[in-house]
Amino acid sequence: MPRETSWRRRFSAAVPWIRRAVFLLVLVGLIAATKESLLRWQNETETLRGQVDALMDQASMEPNVTRRAALVAEASRRESLIPSLGNLRWPMIACSGLFYTLGLLPPCWVLFRCLSALGVPCSLGRASAAQLLGHAGKYIPGKAMVVVLRVGAITPVIESTAGSTALIASAVFYETLLMMSVGGWVAGVLLWTSELPIWVRAMAALMAIGAIVPVCPPLMRRLIARVQKGIDHEDVLARLSWSLLVQCTIASLFSWLLIGLSFTLLIAAIPAFESIAILPSVGSLYWTATSAIALGMVLGFASLLPGGAGVRELVTLLILSPVIGATHALLAVIAARLMFILIESILAAFASLLIRRSATLSIRM
Numbered sequence: 001m002p003r004e005t006s007w008r009r010r011f012s013a014a015v016p017w018i019r020r021a022v023f024l025l026v027l028v029g030l031i032a033a034t035k036e037s038l039l040r041w042q043n044e045t046e047t048l049r050g051q052v053d054a055l056m057d058q059a060s061m062e063p064n065v066t067r068r069a070a071l072v073a074e075a076s077r078r079e080s081l082i083p084s085l086g087n088l089r090w091p092m093i094a095c096s097g098l099f100y101t102l103g104l105l106p107p108c109w110v111l112f113r114c115l116s117a118l119g120v121p122c123s124l125g126r127a128s129a130a131q132l133l134g135h136a137g138k139y140i141p142g143k144a145m146v147v148v149l150r151v152g153a154i155t156p157v158i159e160s161t162a163g164s165t166a167l168i169a170s171a172v173f174y175e176t177l178l179m180m181s182v183g184g185w186v187a188g189v190l191l192w193t194s195e196l197p198i199w200v201r202a203m204a205a206l207m208a209i210g211a212i213v214p215v216c217p218p219l220m221r222r223l224i225a226r227v228q229k230g231i232d233h234e235d236v237l238a239r240l241s242w243s244l245l246v247q248c249t250i251a252s253l254f255s256w257l258l259i260g261l262s263f264t265l266l267i268a269a270i271p272a273f274e275s276i277a278i279l280p281s282v283g284s285l286y287w288t289a290t291s292a293i294a295l296g297m298v299l300g301f302a303s304l305l306p307g308g309a310g311v312r313e314l315v316t317l318l319i320l321s322p323v324i325g326a327t328h329a330l331l332a333v334i335a336a337r338l339m340f341i342l343i344e345s346i347l348a349a350f351a352s353l354l355i356r357r358s359a360t361l362s363i364r365m
Contacts, residue, residue: 048327092269093339096262100343103258106251107131107179113248114171115154117239120164122154129351130154134172136348139341147172153355170224174240175248177215177223180301182252183294184211186260190291191319211298215249217242259297260290266339267324267332285323292319293336313337 052075059071108128115122130153137145150172155165188208192201213219217240224240264286293316300312313333320329 087271089269092265096265096269097339097343098262099258099265100262100340101347103255103262104132104135104344104347106255106258107175110178110248110251111150111171111175113244113251114174115168117241117244118167118171119239120154120167120171125354126154129354131175132344132347132351133355134348135344138344146176153351173224174215174220177220178245178248179252179255180298181211181215182249183256183298184208186253186256187291187295187298190287191295194288194291194319196319196322215245217245220245256294257290260286260293263293263332263336264289266335267320267328270328270331270335272325272328288319288323292316295319296333 055071055075059068059075062068062071105128108131109124111131112122112124112127115127130150133153134146134150137147137149147169151165151168154168185208188204188206188211191204192208194201196204214223221240267285267289296312296314296316296319299315303311313330316333316336317326317329320332323329324332
């Protein structure tokens with residue numbers, strides 16, 4: 001017993017240092033992701049400027065006056081469309097940021113609902129803070145930091161009992177897997193109705209079916225019972241019901257629709273550099289943008305890379321490029337990465353502040 005007490009004291013003394021290490025690790029991940037996105041944006045705009053310079057050089061060597069004037073006019077037009085602080089549609093960007101923020105809120109309720117179903121006494125405010133804080137962990141390899149941050153935010157406010165940490169981790173696991181499954185289903189359904197090749201649409205249909213299978217209660221119960229050894233199997237079987245699945249699926253679906261709207265507005269806020277005969281309206285672009293960002297985020301998550309780096313952008317580009325052009329699509333996915341990091345960082349910082357202020361008391365919002 002004295003040995004156990006001594007171990008606990010040492011662990012308690014190490015907790016502040018562990019928290020500092022986690023904070024630094026998350027901060028480094030966020031900075032690295034932001035730096036990479038900014039560099040990609042800079043490289044792409046420099047490439048566009050190079051195209052403008054090439055047109056001007058071509059115009060200077062063109063002997064035909066009419067042709068030269070046309071080249072100069074085209075170069076001037078393209079130069080005016082290179083994204084800059086002056087020609088971005090900031091009201092649309094502000095609305096995009098607002099809708100993305102709103103899109104992050106339904107999963108907070110899903111986590112709260114899952115915790116309640118598993119018998120974890122946690123307030124909606126504390127669950128929301130934990131959920132938002134966890135987004136900062138996405139930029140660390142392996143995604144494990146997401147679980148660490150969320151479980152660590154909830155554990156201090158509940159009575160520590162055997163299996164309590166496993167119950168919290170199970171709720172986090174359920175919410176995350178459900179969000180990704182609904183995203184895969186949304187992308188699969190929307191891509192099936194698109195004009196993409198039949199083999200792509202067939203794969204989308206299979207993905208839509210396959211995405212929802214893992215969250216069905218019978219399979220989900222087995223998954224959690226296998227992963228979380230600290231939970232009584234029969235207890236989990238009784239708590240993860242079809243009713244819970246329906247409620248949480250509706251909330252997650254609402255979240256994806258808001259994220260899709262956010263991405264659509266962000267695309268519309270960036271000038272279209274390429275000459276496309278007819279650019280789709282915001283309304284018609286919405287479903288393509290939603291399927292693109294949903295599939296990109298789901299496959300990016302499955303890759304286990306920090307923030308789905310590279311995978312999310314590649315998948316989103318494959319769907320968007322035929323509709324709005326490769327350049328516009330690339331700028332849009334880079335802008336989305338930057339905006340998502342900014343909003344998630346602000347919300348995570350706010351959540352961390354609330355958690356610290358609340359100490360051992362539940363947050364009431």
